[in-house]
Amino acid sequence: MRFRALSALAIVTIAACGGGDAKSGDSTVASSATSSSSVDLNGAGATFPYPLYSKWFSDYATNLSIKINYQSIGSGGGIKQLSEQTVDFGASDGPMTDEELSGAKGGTVLHFPTVLGADVVTYNLPEVTVPLRLTGAVVAEIFLGKITKWNDPRLAAENPGVALPEKDILVVHRSDGSGTTYIFTDYLSAVSPAWAAGPGKGKSVQWPVGLGGKGNEGVAGTVKQTPGTIGYVELAYANQNKLPAAHIKNASGAYIAPTIETITAAADGSAAQMGPESDYRVSIVNAPGANAYPISSFTWLLVYQRQGDAVKGQKLVDFMRWMYGDGQSSASALDYAPLPAALATQLTARLATIQVGATP
């Protein structure tokens, strides 16, 4: 009796070990058809839009019973896992480079802008009660480690009448591969030659100073907990955590606060750049426009053009159609700017280019 039990256990164990390897040659079609998966789609990537995405996926699950599991592991993570085909879609606020595109194992990757957001420069200075005014050049100097004290004359020049404390500036940046970083460094490279020549633009750069937080969550958390810090986070994170956002001088010379209006203003010119043939990898940092917030950006959903799994592919397309329709209306409540209507229409039409159920 015991022997039978033990040998059964042994066989089950060996089968479990062997079965894991025998399943190579991903049979997603078969497994999704036969197994009643509790989750319909798995996605990963950017923390930048995560507050909005988590609301979208939660609403979508409540209203339509389709469960989309999204893990905010950073834009770099989204790109990697998508390339390795361990998730069904990725999300990033830094567009994929040509090199990354060629490395994606499932073929062509399409970029679909989902919403507009902004990187805000946030800080923890209880002594300062009005929003700080900063220029791009000053921000670059701070993050280069050239300005080390809050009461530096360059900061005081931008903020007359504000009593800045004589404290060290503690810089916080991202420790993971981040689209938020991409947007921020894209902006800094545009406004500071020293930055462009130094750390440059990327999802993960060599930071001259500062400590690293994981995800927008980690940076916001560190800034919130540590007096004297300065960091960059997406607008929603600053607002949700009552963190201040600096007013940044834009290309037209005005100090602009990050709001839905100013973000939308930054995207005004971009629609013209994105015709029907565009791949939508457009940067809108340092945009012209009197009221444009200079560190605004699109964020993208990354999907394979060829969706081998018909069921999952259709669910994905359905979700994206919903996103361009009903989804956009919940964006502003969470401090994200909805896409311009014309762009949303254009993108809904573009969904047709996704080949659902195509044999690879």
Add this chain to the structure above:
Amino acid sequence: MSQPTHGAVVEPAAPGGRSTTAQADDAIAGSSRGDGVYRFLTTAAAWAIPLLLGLITLEVVLAAWPAFETFGLSFLTSSEWDEVRGVFGAAPMIYGTVVSSVLALVLATPLALGVAIFLSEFAPSWLRTPVAFLVDLLAAIPSVVYGLWGIFVLLPFLRETVMPFLAGTLGLGNTPFFSGPAYGPSMLAAAVILAIMILPYISAVSREVLMAVPRSQREAAMALGATKWEMIRDAVIPYARSGIVGGVILGLGRALGETMAVTMLIGNRHEISSSLFAPGYTLASVIANEFAEATGALHTSALMACGAVLLGVTLLVNAIARWLVWQVAREGR
């Protein structure tokens, strides 16, 4: 029913040969198909361990190879970690791993030894079990809980009390070791949490070897007129020394591989800094932070290479520790 073998002669035990259990079995019992299956299954299970270890090592080293090939020895000495330009150097992580672990040892060992001595020599018997239990329980707390507690309790305490005290009141702020702004997340924070985490391991091993010191040693010292402390210092500890060292090295091994709590407290910065107040990085933390998103074969390979270095170092340290502890165990018997 099995047949006993006729006239079986019990072979003398060859050195490194089979144990007496198996020999006795052969002498008494015959064999059956069930025995063959049983022997096969247990042998297979035993083989699983070296196979697993070998597979892990192979997999990690193979994946790490491109990075070693591209950067050569500079991977171990360079501090440049530039994803944009594709240059990777693990020196800050190696430095951080070693410094945080060694500092943790420095903080933990006196305390662990003190507790061990307390438990083996001074504690009244009613106090012994509860205190031992509480110290051992430190080992049961998951790393992520240490990290959680570290972020919300330890970091503010360090930032607001300890660091200003060290830098200001003690005036150490001018030395390179305690210079720089007090962020909170820092090498010091990582070392402190590691010290708490490895304390139970050093303490448990030390306690065992101290208790294993023969009474004759103790009585001899007492007979010579030693006070209790002198007996401990001169008779007990030197006798147990290699075992204690083994325990310390075991603690070191644990500290080197620790991931979650350190990631949450060290500040995640690719830079070697002499100051303990500065953020740093360890081999384990960089993998935890960057692995899920390392696109580009070279970045992934560089992270695997960090894993390979970590693997090599921890294997070596643990092997030394085990050997030392076994030495003592052998001598004591």
Add this chain to the structure above:
Amino acid sequence: MTSSTAPTRPRRDTGVRRATALRTAGTLTRRRAVNALMQGVMYVAALLAVLPLLLIVWHLAREGASSISLDFFTRMPKPVGEVGGGMGNAIAGTLVLLGVASAIGLPIGIGAGLYLAEQRGSRLATSVRFLSDVLNGLPSIVMGIFAWQFLVRPLGHFSATAGGIALGAMMIPLVTRTTEEMIRLVPTSLREAALALGYTRWRTSLTVVLRTALPGIVTGALVAVARIAGETAPLLFTAFGNQFWSLALDQPISALPLQIFNYAISPYDEWHRLAWAGALVLIGLVLIISLIARYATRSRFGGGGD
């Protein structure tokens, strides 16, 4: 100094000889004072060593206890910024992962332990014993990246199975060691008696020896389970995490340590509250298992060992 008899030389030349010389030089009062001081120091050391544990438990209780409610155990996480929600899926996920891990780790660990106990001196046994200790010291993050390379990437998706296997592999050395020790405690006379009565060897090993050692083996298994219940690093790249309730083995799954980690590093106070509560539940789980293990060992073997 009284020295009516010549002092017996200790077997090993420890510091006693040097100390003897010093002793004749020092005064008795000073030595007594040092002794009292060191005694005090040891008491302080014991107190300091126990302090972190007490602090941690106290903070956990203070921050987390108020959030423990039925909601916590049954609800799923809410979207960012919304109040409420719980960690029901994370707790369930941890239990699923522990189940898968045990299914892998226990049979292999017990089998290997049996082998080591019975083939005690063989070359394979000695190497396996050593390598098992080496495997025990493997950093869990390395296990995580290995599991990703081997179980996630080829299959094309994160899964509970991958996470469970990574955890199970970490259980193996612990279970092996305790199994071997427990089996060796069983007197050989028991085995020989069974064999003499005509039992086959495998039957002896399993129904007589293993059964006798079973309580100890079970507690060893429990200790191993308690240890991996709190592991986060191997799960980062295998189980991946899941916002929804899921018990499926081939899907990403949530786990208590993962969720605690994500919440702890976030800026949201709501999530911090949940993280503390989750940590309290996790520690509770680990402590209960450890206590059961300790209690069972003590009552069985009469309080031997630490």
